Amino acid sequence: MRNFELIVIGGGSAGLAAAIEARKQGIEDILVLEKESELGGILNQCIHNGFGLHSLKKEYSGPAYAQVYIDEFNQLKIPVYLNTTVIELSADRQVTFMSPEWGVETIQAKAIILAMGCRERTRGAVSIPGNRCTGVWTAGTAQKYLNIEGYLVGKRIFILGSGDIGLIMARRLTLAGAEVVGVAELMPYSNGLTRNLVQCLYDYDIPLYLSTTITAIHGKERVERITLTQVDEARQPIPSTSREIEVDTVLLSIGLIPENTLSTQAGIELDQRTKGAVVDQHYATQNEGYFACGNVLHVHDLVDYVSQEGQAAGRSAADYIKSGNGEGRQLSTQAGENVSYVVPQKLILSATPELIQIKFRVRSVMKETEVILRDQQGILQKIAKSHLAPAEMEMMYLSPKLLQQAQGSIIVEVREKHE
Amino acid sequence: MKDILIIGAGIVGSSIAYACSKKELDVVLLEKNIEAMDEVSSANSGIVHAGYDPEEGTLKAKLNLRGSRLYPNLCRELKVGYLNCGAFIVATSEEETEILETLRLKAVQRDIPYEILTKEEALQQEPNLTDQVLSVLSFPSTAVVTPWEVGHAMIETAILNQVEFIADSEVLEVLKIEGGFRIITAKNRFEAKMVINASGLCGDKVARLNRIDYPNVLSYRRGEYDVFDRSFKGFIDHVIYPVPTVLGKGVLALVTVEGNIMIGPNSEVTDTPYDTQTTAEGLASVSQRINKTMKNLPVGAIIRQFAGVRPVPITKDFIIEEDTPNWINVIGIESPGLASAPAIAEMVMNDFIQPKFQANERVDYHDRNAPIKIMESDPLTRSALIKENPKYGKMVCLCEQVSEQEIVDCIHRPDGARSVKGVKKRVRPGSGRCQGGFCEPEIVKILARELKIDLSEVVYDTINSTMLKRKG
Numbered sequence: 005m006r007n008f009e010l011i012v013i014g015g016g017s018a019g020l021a022a023a024i025e026a027r028k029q030g031i032e033d034i035l036v037l038e039k040e041s042e043l044g045g046i047l048n049q050c051i052h053n054g055f056g057l058h059s060l061k062k063e064y065s066g067p068a069y070a071q072v073y074i075d076e077f078n079q080l081k082i083p084v085y086l087n088t089t090v091i092e093l094s095a096d097r098q099v100t101f102m103s104p105e106w107g108v109e110t111i112q113a114k115a116i117i118l119a120m121g122c123r124e125r126t127r128g129a130v131s132i133p134g135n136r137c138t139g140v141w142t143a144g145t146a147q148k149y150l151n152i153e154g155y156l157v158g159k160r161i162f163i164l165g166s167g168d169i170g171l172i173m174a175r176r177l178t179l180a181g182a183e184v185v186g187v188a189e190l191m192p193y194s195n196g197l198t199r200n201l202v203q204c205l206y207d208y209d210i211p212l213y214l215s216t217t218i219t220a221i222h223g224k225e226r227v228e229r230i231t232l233t234q235v236d237e238a239r240q241p242i243p244s245t246s247r248e249i250e251v252d253t254v255l256l257s258i259g260l261i262p263e264n265t266l267s268t269q270a271g272i273e274l275d276q277r278t279k280g281a282v283v284d285q286h287y288a289t290q291n292e293g294y295f296a297c298g299n300v301l302h303v304h305d306l307v308d309y310v311s312q313e314g315q316a317a318g319r320s321a322a323d324y325i326k327s328g329n330g331e332g333r334q335l336s337t338q339a340g341e342n343v344s345y346v347v348p349q350k351l352i353l354s355a356t357p358e359l360i361q362i363k364f365r366v367r368s369v370m371k372e373t374e375v376i377l378r379d380q381q382g383i384l385q386k387i388a389k390s391h392l393a394p395a396e397m398e399m400m401y402l403s404p405k406l407l408q409q410a411q412g413s414i415i416v417e418v419r420e421k422h423e
Numbered sequence: 424m425k426d427i428l429i430i431g432a433g434i435v436g437s438s439i440a441y442a443c444s445k446k447e448l449d450v451v452l453l454e455k456n457i458e459a460m461d462e463v464s465s466a467n468s469g470i471v472h473a474g475y476d477p478e479e480g481t482l483k484a485k486l487n488l489r490g491s492r493l494y495p496n497l498c499r500e501l502k503v504g505y506l507n508c509g510a511f512i513v514a515t516s517e518e519e520t521e522i523l524e525t526l527r528l529k530a531v532q533r534d535i536p537y538e539i540l541t542k543e544e545a546l547q548q549e550p551n552l553t554d555q556v557l558s559v560l561s562f563p564s565t566a567v568v569t570p571w572e573v574g575h576a577m578i579e580t581a582i583l584n585q586v587e588f589i590a591d592s593e594v595l596e597v598l599k600i601e602g603g604f605r606i607i608t609a610k611n612r613f614e615a616k617m618v619i620n621a622s623g624l625c626g627d628k629v630a631r632l633n634r635i636d637y638p639n640v641l642s643y644r645r646g647e648y649d650v651f652d653r654s655f656k657g658f659i660d661h662v663i664y665p666v667p668t669v670l671g672k673g674v675l676a677l678v679t680v681e682g683n684i685m686i687g688p689n690s691e692v693t694d695t696p697y698d699t700q701t702t703a704e705g706l707a708s709v710s711q712r713i714n715k716t717m718k719n720l721p722v723g724a725i726i727r728q729f730a731g732v733r734p735v736p737i738t739k740d741f742i743i744e745e746d747t748p749n750w751i752n753v754i755g756i757e758s759p760g761l762a763s764a765p766a767i768a769e770m771v772m773n774d775f776i777q778p779k780f781q782a783n784e785r786v787d788y789h790d791r792n793a794p795i796k797i798m799e800s801d802p803l804t805r806s807a808l809i810k811e812n813p814k815y816g817k818m819v820c821l822c823e824q825v826s827e828q829e830i831v832d833c834i835h836r837p838d839g840a841r842s843v844k845g846v847k848k849r850v851r852p853g854s855g856r857c858q859g860g861f862c863e864p865e866i867v868k869i870l871a872r873e874l875k876i877d878l879s880e881v882v883y884d885t886i887n888s889t890m891l892k893r894k895g
Contacts, residue, residue, distance in 0.1 A: 039818065039821065087816075087817055089818035089821060091798070091818070091824060102797075102805075102809070102816050102818055102826075103809075103816050103817075104809065104813030104814060104815075104816035104817045105813065105816070106816075107805075107806045107809045107810060107816060108802055108805045108806050108809065108816070123856070123857045123860055123861065124857070124860050126726065126727075126856075126857065126858040126860060127858070128650070128725065128726045128727035128728060128858055129725065129726060131649075131706060131725065131728055133700065133701040133702050133703050133705075133706060133728065134700050134701065135698070135699070135700045136699070136700075136701075136729065137883070137884075137888065138843075138882075138883030138884070138888045138889075138890050139890075141860075141863075142860045144860065145859070145860050145861075145863060145864065148864050149864055149891060150894065152864070153864060153868070153878065153891075154893065154894050155878055155879065155891035155892060155893060155894060156891065156892045156893075156894050157890065157891060157892075158892070159892070180894050181894070219703065220700075220702075220703070222700065225884075225885045225886075225887045225888040226887070226888060265654065265822075265856070268654070
């Protein structure tokens, strides 16, 4: 069996950044496994701008942002197998892949970085009843048809979910000549980035129906109409508000799910809240030699932070390969009031003074808040933050010195500040 | 003039065509849709029932039992999946335990193997059964198959053995001529000595094409199901039934050959047999009623809902009759239709076809070759296949692990796929947790390439179900 120091599963934004950093940290023996025919991952179909504002200080399209990393990747001559799918992953880091060029092979890694990204939540997962005719797609699939293949999925389109992919596609389809009749959002507020709401809906006069969902899709050989229904505070449909709208296409932008089927096979411990691996601040999972970063770890909204996370995971994997696991007392983090999740779920307290970066999301839109870090005994840290939304990942930096005093779990909670 | 023309390539018509292909008969099989096995046969529980359930003295009783015994060999010949999973009928009250006893007696009468399990024994074998279980009547001979896999394999084998199969051929008119019938479709006309009407949902309407005063004998019921992701294979190992009532077999927990768990069906009368919609009420009914027999269902792992409609014969039994000379109706085939199909074909052959034709065995009859399933091959074979044909190494559907070449193969075999759903039914892309989110564009591209059409001409399931429009 061939041995590698580092195998990176996925050559998208997370995997690229991770592999580049690992190489820069001196790891020679790297192999990236990528299922598509080129590197770049989902960025390749994201032809709109807005990528790199934070990290590259310039606005790129998805493919151009990817190319920055692909160029560096190629310059460093990091080996990659394209068109290669990992079909099996073991707890002891054996990777079985399949590829037209390389056949089937099982290889052994000293360290593995999981960077498989995520998939879209489907109609079946949320049980929208009605006919199962063609005309219903997740927004990302419609994006692929249009931006990669050059085909429109329909003429008169309704979008369920005001997440970013749905908003981007509302604009994209309009520009391509389709009529986007409206966007419905289950929550009383949109889940997308504010700039997308403005640039994709308001600028195109596309109506946004909040607290509304699709309760049925009907059609014979193709979608013909949908039933739009308002929901109450418990997000349950209010039948008397149902009305039918004639459309030929429904796009679903109702959430992303980290693609951890292989991780589960390898016995990687997952966090039920994030649906990604449980990691420490070094992006090491609870399983020896496994690291995770990017959308497979938790769903991101800005690729800049995916790249940053990938870079951190690459560095950690390199450190692990060179000198094994770090030592230190372990603390857990916990999502407290108004917080839906915290990453990392574990903190390793070591001698180094470096600040520890944690990421979290709030459960609902909040204006003026206090972000509180506490343990069983009391408050450790308090920070004021304004304008928090579930759609926008928040970051905080914790000082190890402060954490030295902590016991058990660190709870992250967010409280609305009252006058 | 053909010997036999079969109307309808569902499980019944395909079984009859398959049986005919073993004899020296000149047969044509017509299918209204562009793909066979696309109506009743595509959306049901997939169970080869053990045969204890139907009322004594019915065709259902006789043919289910016979079919159940023919299935293992049939699946071996066809090289399709057959999972002898067994069935548990779960009693949760004293009253229900008494009903189990009546079923047991029927099983004894019909020589069907059974076992009675205590609560402890039942929970030991199936820990996810309801805690309210009192006793279980187990039927080890119950099995499940993938109905369309069986049907397509039968059609393919029939084609290899001289049966002509023509899809997209709705029968519009039937005329009586010297020696038989003239059958007219939109694109063709055929002449045949005998016609077998196995047209499923439109069974009585097609019967009326032959005899104008044929009565309406069919009503319709729709059943809805939830399908769970394959990763929960092993949640149950048997088909789990509640104790049957006058309304029917109830809401089941099902296993499938591929490993998906399913729950359903409910049973709603419908007067629109081609409308296979799921409904909020129907699905809610399934979710609620399954709790009678099951606990711990991983509802977060539901990936899809579907519904199927079946014809309900007014006689409450299969209608298998020679209505006028050489016009054979095989209609009203509801449950246990799938289980009975090979026996139905056998009966039609023995009671109607052979008395007329006395056909010899086909001398050069041969079975089909099994389709290559790359992930079911051992690693050495897999590597060799990929070396010879790299497209076997290009994974197109990650959720179900299907390679490009398997998709190409299923388009080019006899009775090849003509639609995205046709590919899905034959080799699985789109059946997994992402429901085609990743792979559907690739399937569309492959279909376009292999059928030499534009992407905008690729259809999803029916002839007018094009999906895409060229931009600009």
